[in-house]
Amino acid sequence: MYDENTLYQIALTKIEHVGATTAKNLIRICGSPAQIFKEKKWKLKKIPQLRASAFQNLSDPAALKKAEAELEYVLKNGIRILYYENEEFPWRLKQQVDAPILLYAKGELISNAERVISVVGTRNITDYGKQLVEEFVSAFQQEAFQIVSGLAYGVDTATHQQCVKLQIQTVGILGHGLDRIYPHANTALAEKMLTNGGLMTEYGMNTKPDRENFPMRNRIIAGLCDALVVVETGESGGSMITAEIANSYNKDVFAYPGRVHDPYSKGCIKLIKEHKAQLMAAPTDLISAMNWDVKNDKKQEYQLHLFSDLQTDEKNLCEILQKLNVAHIDKLHQLSEITPGKLASALLSLEFKGLIRSHPGKRYTLVV
Structure with a gap:
């Protein structure tokens, strides 16, 4: 291997x-x-x-x-190595200049899911914050979604727990090696995550969860996602750092406003006031802002109707993207057997028709 x-x-x-x-x-x-x-x-x-x-x-x-x-250790423990020049390396993260050259991954996680949301927040989650997390995660029960967090106490734990409960793919980003779990109290949770998601880190074995590792861990949480959600946080700390990093990466950042006098809403309010996060009152706000949709049978019928009106090459590309969710232009060329010139023309036509979306790194997803 x-x-x-x-x-x-x-x-x-x-x-x-x-x-x-x-x-x-x-x-x-x-x-x-x-x-x-x-x-x-x-x-x-x-x-x-x-x-x-x-x-x-x-x-x-x-x-x-x-x-x-x-x-x-990697070979003995079923760990995957994701090298930044290989196709399996997360393409969203690869776009960032400070992305690591190598990641260690364990579990059944998809390294390039169609839609990725990172959720961060305080370790001292309130009952109100837990309710927000449960409602938010529950809105993303389709296969296309993957939810990322940091496996810390509080918002992270609540996020992963709700994902496990609802069988939503979830990935925990660690600030240490895969030979340990920190905090230790989340060992059982981490084990459950391996069957539908898993764990990821840039750190090798014997790396302790030292304080300086977590800001580095936060850049991966920010870099992996399409959208970052801040649930509850004070005016300083890891969640605010992650939001700042996400903004520097030109990611879409969202924050629940919370209750104005709650100390763990102050960070969210600050992000919103400084236009570093979009105000989110419900998951539908994020879905609308990201121009995402929920897949259902009616939509599937609508897709087939749209595809029937396309040119042969365009229809072929849409059918490939429907199966793969996200694909690099080289993969589309390989599977479609369309010449490079015709491929570029067909992709451009599909973009103009609003049927596909291009992403950094010459990757494409289906919109409808």
Whole structure:
């Protein structure tokens, strides 16, 4: 399943002072993680913006030894490695300049679901906040939806619990390795999530849930989604950081206004007042703003009626997208066997007709 390239991909993440941006720059210049480790040192030294500390660490044999141990753990525990140049890597996250080069995933999670919503909020959730979470999650019981959160106490826990209860795909993003669950009280919940969703992290085994890991974890929660929802939060803390990151990624951010005198509504109110979040009184507000719809039998009939009026190539593409939910242009070319020129023309025509939507990274989804 994994080869020598995987070993070097892991090893690159084990080198101190080599972050995601530096790693991608090295890969771009050298061609692959393996080539970075095999490259002559004098050539590496000439790479611009490579810090001296990073250069010294590239020759440290400990990185490969750590990678070997990591890969052994991955293989023994049914963990998937998602490398940023592979198709399985979450395409929404890949668009962000600070996205990690590698993710570890466990469970039956879909790494590129059709529609992804991230939900964040305070660890000190109120009864009112719990009610909001339950009502919100209940509105997204179609297969197309995946709900992401951080498996922390409070809003995160309530979100994952409601997803498990309603059998909605849910993914917990961790600030530590997959060899532990933090908080420990959520171990049973995490186990249940593995059957319809799962766990994801950029951190390898033996990584403790240190405080500095969680802002990094938050950027993944923000980067994975189409829309971020803030349920309850104070004026500072992780949820506010995640909302700021989501805004910097040009994501759609929504917030429940809450009760004006409640300390855990102040953060939501601040986001709304500063136009950093859209006010959301009900899930339908998000659905409307995102131009999403609920799939049903009548809609299926309407789709078939629309498809019958299309050109052969256009109809073929719509039928493929109906099955795949989201597809890269290369996948559409492969499955449709339409020439590149005709493919581009058909996709543009379908966009003008409002039947499909294009996304960053040359990916397409069906709108109707």
